[in-house]
Amino acid sequence: MEPTRKISEQIEERARQSDKPWISFEFFPPRTEKGVTNLKKVIETLKAYKPEFMDFTWGAGGSTSDLTFDLCKMTREEFGENPNMHLTCTNMDASKIDIALESCKGSGIVNILALRGDPPAGQEKWEQEGGFQCALDLVKYIREKHGDYFCISVAGYPEGHPAAMTEMSMDRLDSLSATEKERYSTDEKVVKEGDLETTSNVINVCLDDAFKSEMEYLKSKIDAGAKMIVTQMFFDVEIYGRFVQACREYGINVPVVPGIMCIANYGGFKRMVKFCKTRVPEELMSQVEALKEDADALKKFGVDFGIRMCRRMQEMGAPGFHFYTLNTSPVTVAIIEGLGYHATAATAEGTVFTGVSGNA
Numbered sequence: 378m379e380p381t382r383k384i385s386e387q388i389e390e391r392a393r394q395s396d397k398p399w400i401s402f403e404f405f406p407p408r409t410e411k412g413v414t415n416l417k418k419v420i421e422t423l424k425a426y427k428p429e430f431m432d433f434t435w436g437a438g439g440s441t442s443d444l445t446f447d448l449c450k451m452t453r454e455e456f457g458e459n460p461n462m463h464l465t466c467t468n469m470d471a472s473k474i475d476i477a478l479e480s481c482k483g484s485g486i487v488n489i490l491a492l493r494g495d496p497p498a499g500q501e502k503w504e505q506e507g508g509f510q511c512a513l514d515l516v517k518y519i520r521e522k523h524g525d526y527f528c529i530s531v532a533g534y535p536e537g538h539p540a541a542m543t544e545m546s547m548d549r550l551d552s553l554s555a556t557e558k559e560r561y562s563t564d565e566k567v568v569k570e571g572d573l574e575t576t577s578n579v580i581n582v583c584l585d586d587a588f589k590s591e592m593e594y595l596k597s598k599i600d601a602g603a604k605m606i607v608t609q610m611f612f613d614v615e616i617y618g619r620f621v622q623a624c625r626e627y628g629i630n631v632p633v634v635p636g637i638m639c640i641a642n643y644g645g646f647k648r649m650v651k652f653c654k655t656r657v658p659e660e661l662m663s664q665v666e667a668l669k670e671d672a673d674a675l676k677k678f679g680v681d682f683g684i685r686m687c688r689r690m691q692e693m694g695a696p697g698f699h700f701y702t703l704n705t706s707p708v709t710v711a712i713i714e715g716l717g718y719h720a721t722a723a724t725a726e727g728t729v730f731t732g733v734s735g736n737a
């Protein structure tokens with residue numbers, strides 16, 4: 378089958394034609410048939426906004442490999458969209474990677490987001506099993522085995538990868554450098570002593586030396602052949618600008634695409650912030666806390682916040698906006714509509730979420 382277009386070529390061409398950032402969407406493989414049916418409707422809805430590509434995540438240890446691949450294939454064949462398949466090397470030996478890449482080739486899927494992967498469920502720390510230690514190994518392997526066939530993207534962490542962060546007590550805040558103070562996040566830590574549970578506030582920060590290693594490592598992923606960086610989510614938009622600047626200072630010149638997690642509900646927001654050790658500006662946290670009992674108001678706030686974040690990133694020169702949709706469309710649609718992207722055809726899901734303040 379004819380290969381799809383490489384994202385790198387597609388977005389270069391797009392940048393020559395328009396200053397307006399392009400959009401792309403990310404989905405995960407649902408656990409049930411019903412979830413897949415629902416996802417198809419979401420894809421149909423979002424397709425109307427003419428995304429550059431659609432990403433499908435890869436489950437830990439290849440747990441979703443068949444479905445991830447099938448969804449990519451379907452996205453291409455049924456929806457005419459360009460899939461970007463995630464591929465992780467956690468618990469994957471080379472033969473499994475070979476099968477995944479050969480399947481892609483057989484279906485003309487050329488875009489791969491190469492990742493190390495999260496530890497499998499129930500395991501806190503990542504341990505090497507299989508032939509690959511990190512995403513860099515995977516990028517090198519794909520290039521060595523398949524030359525230029527695939528367009529490879531990699532993940533980037535504007536605040537540093539959580540594993541590269543140091544946890545410290547709040548009273549050490551003053552000891553941080555100016556750049557560390559721009560990056561740190563706070564968290565509540567529960568300490569158990571016998572039957573007694575106490576909570577204390579802690580700082581998580583990627584210290585300057587660790588950040589330097591992170592950037593050098595990211596550069597090695599690009600030097601090995603990756604053509605684009607998609608970032609981890611963040612809520613302090615200025616961190617994106619500083620990260621792009623750091624990339625350029627380290628000689629990383631590929632597009633750095635912000636990954637955008639919409640604030641759609643209180644529980645999900647708190648969970649993701651904790652998991653990713655993401656910095657949340659004080660003002661944002663108090664606004665979210667004030668709305669936590671009012672789900673609709675929080676959703677509207679999340680849309681408004683998403684629009685403001687994207688506008689600021691457009692000013693900073695973001696080439697595109699990559700939305701982590703969580704397999705649902707209303708909040709993402711409200712944000713992109715608010716930014717002036719409009720559907721080209723009727724949507725499969727019918728009405729979209731409205732009531733956005735600051736809509737363009």
Ligand code: FAD
Pocket residue numbers: 433434435436437463464465490491492493494495496510511512513531532533538540541590591594595607608609610636
């Ligand atoms: P790596 O690039 O291997 O880096 C991980 C960490 O190790 C970094 O801190 C890095 O600096 C450090 N490191 C590794 N090797 C070296 C070295 N040689 N020298 C110095 N430092 C090194 N997870 C999934 O399971 N499935 C998905 O589909 C998925 N999609 C994602 C999409 C995006 C855009 C992002 C941002 C994350 C995604 N994740 C996914 C999560 C990701 O797998 C985890 O964040 C994982 O912990 C790291 O993956 P990575 O590819 O960034 O790892």
